[in-house]
Amino acid sequence: MSDTNTNTDAESVPGNGFPADIDASEIDVGERAESAVERNAKRTPRGLVLRVQDLQKTFGGIRAVDGVSFAVEEGTLTGLIGPNGAGKSTTFNCITGALTPTNGIVYFNGEEVTGQSPHEIANRGLIRTFQIARELEEMTVLENMMLAPGGQSGESLIRAVTPGLRADVVRQERAIRDRAWELLERFELDHLAGEYAGSLSGGQRKLLELARALMADPEMILLDEPLAGVNPTLETKLLERLHELCASGYTFLLVEHDMDVIMNHCDPIIVMHQGSILTVGSSEEIRVDEQVIEAYLGADI
Ligand SMILES: Nc1ncnc2c1ncn2[C@@H]1O[C@H](COP(=O)(O)OP(=O)(O)OP(=O)(O)O)[C@@H](O)[C@H]1O
Ligand SMILES: [Mg+2]
Numbered sequence: 001m002s003d004t005n006t007n008t009d010a011e012s013v014p015g016n017g018f019p020a021d022i023d024a025s026e027i028d029v030g031e032r033a034e035s036a037v038e039r040n041a042k043r044t045p046r047g048l049v050l051r052v053q054d055l056q057k058t059f060g061g062i063r064a065v066d067g068v069s070f071a072v073e074e075g076t077l078t079g080l081i082g083p084n085g086a087g088k089s090t091t092f093n094c095i096t097g098a099l100t101p102t103n104g105i106v107y108f109n110g111e112e113v114t115g116q117s118p119h120e121i122a123n124r125g126l127i128r129t130f131q132i133a134r135e136l137e138e139m140t141v142l143e144n145m146m147l148a149p150g151g152q153s154g155e156s157l158i159r160a161v162t163p164g165l166r167a168d169v170v171r172q173e174r175a176i177r178d179r180a181w182e183l184l185e186r187f188e189l190d191h192l193a194g195e196y197a198g199s200l201s202g203g204q205r206k207l208l209e210l211a212r213a214l215m216a217d218p219e220m221i222l223l224d225e226p227l228a229g230v231n232p233t234l235e236t237k238l239l240e241r242l243h244e245l246c247a248s249g250y251t252f253l254l255v256e257h258d259m260d261v262i263m264n265h266c267d268p269i270i271v272m273h274q275g276s277i278l279t280v281g282s283s284e285e286i287r288v289d290e291q292v293i294e295a296y297l298g299a300d301i
Pocket of ligand 2: 088089090
């Protein structure tokens, strides 16, 4: 954990959209990116769910993440893009606790979560999707949903065998089952509830991964390439679900290489390159940004 972990109560304030003790101008993301962050904060006066300040992660001599600062507003489908090796996945891993940052601070809902375990961070409502593990492939889709992380009291044997508490456990298990079915219906996976997860297509797996993440009732979900290998029909479904979830208050940070998806669905878009933030902006702004075009070496964006 960094020695800069001193702030534990940074509340969001209306106005500039940054926590009271943080001056937006202090966030060192370079002149261009800084003004873009400020513009975004002014454009939508919603709360900042996630804020990352001067995040760094080194692996030996490699600076995978090299002083990254950005904020994500509530209810947005924010994109995080950049060429291969830009540091996107490492940034995700540092935010969700899978990796401990070399330096920097991560705030979730105004509270510092830097260096906490993935479990602690998930309990606060910040979660990333996980690939269906090998053991879970041999379980049904419904069982995968029921086993998703989410603080079930049914896991506790003591509670299950204590008179009086047992009814509580049964009630809770029923609620979990109801929630699982509700999500499976919403993701049009209910007809597959009894199938082994291992028999699902790539796209169906991605839908199940998102549905499982929602079992934990998070506020924010980080998605790392959720559309890789997904056919166009399921891709449309998944994107529709993401927009519905945003409209009901969930927040997403999406890493995706498909530029059409990013440009048509994400706002704002954060661009990383060689471990740093290049810029933050709307698709219109990103599309014509010289630095972004250069970073992608003229690839069609
Ligand atoms: N565990 C690790 N050990 C050593 N180097 C690593 C490790 N993880 C990532 N790196 C390096 O850090 C840099 C950033 O990698 P990262 O996976 O975060 O990039 P990315 O933007 O997610 O790339 P991609 O688009 O290909 O998924 C790369 O140079 C990568 O080789
Ligand atoms: Mg990656």
